[in-house]
Amino acid sequence: MxxxxxxxxxxxxxxxxxxxxxxxxxxxxxxxxxxxxxxxxxxxxxxxxxxxxxxxxxxxxxxxxxxxxxxxxxxxxxxxxxxxxVYGLPYAVSKPWMTPGKPTVILHGDPAMPWMLGHQxxxxxxxxxxxxxxxLRPEDLTDEVTDFLRKATAVDVARLLAKVGGIAALNR
Structure with a gap:
């Protein structure tokens, strides 16, 4: 995201x-x-x-x-x-560089927070x-939603149509 x-x-x-x-x-x-x-x-x-x-x-x-x-x-x-x-990359101080660790979540108050490069x-x-x-309900299929679905991939649309009752829902 x-x-x-x-x-x-x-x-x-x-x-x-x-x-x-x-x-x-x-x-x-x-x-x-x-x-x-x-x-x-x-x-x-x-x-x-x-x-x-x-x-x-x-x-x-x-x-x-x-x-x-x-x-x-x-x-x-x-x-x-x-x-x-915060989710991001924690850094460790190592001479002569700062070394990034694996992406993780660090909670506020953790002493490692100042060394975190936060992303989310x-x-x-x-x-x-x-x-x-x-x-999904039939009334959810507004023009905006159906326009989006017309641009979606065939697999996405097939999965969705199976849930809402077929192609007739898109052709109303």
Whole structure:
């Protein structure tokens, strides 16, 4: 994701795709995560660099984003996201140069923070509830969405059409 756009979306809790207001209910903001349920207690406390999403962008992303459909996508409601870290390259002081480490998240207050070349804002997700993935509805297929889909790849469109009921949905 584009660095400045990611930081703005995370700081202001905007949809990471369209930049609009993310879906929000009494349980919290809608986030899409890659399934990491093999870890005890997940998704509570998950640290992510991905901002929340609106319902429509969440539904499209779950269908079209390779990062989500190569692994299982999980939708969660986050009652309290805490912006508390930075993702980037930590540097170690070694003579005569500074040596970059592997990309990682460093939380605020970590003594390594001054040596971090940050790329994205990270948030800890708390008060998390797993919920159903958002789905596309026929009324979601506005002119803007159908124009996007007409430009998408055949594989993307085939996957989407299987979910929304065929080509007739695009020809309305």
């Amino acid at each position: 584009h660095g400045p756009r990611q930081r703005r979306a995370m700081r202001l809790l905007l949809c990471q795709v369209c930049g609009g207001r993310p879906d929000h209910t009494e349980q919290g903001w809608l986030w899409l995560l890659k399934d990491e349920s093999r870890y005890a207690g997940w998704p509570e406390g998950e640290i992510t660099t991905h901002p929340p999403v609106c319902r429509l962008c969440g539904a499209l992303s779950a269908l079209l984003c390779t990062h989500l459909w190569q692994g299982a996508a999980v939708a969660v409601r986050v009652g309290k996201p805490i912006i508390d870290g 804002v990270a948030a800890s997700l708390t008060k998390v509830t797993i919920t159903d993935l958002p789905t």
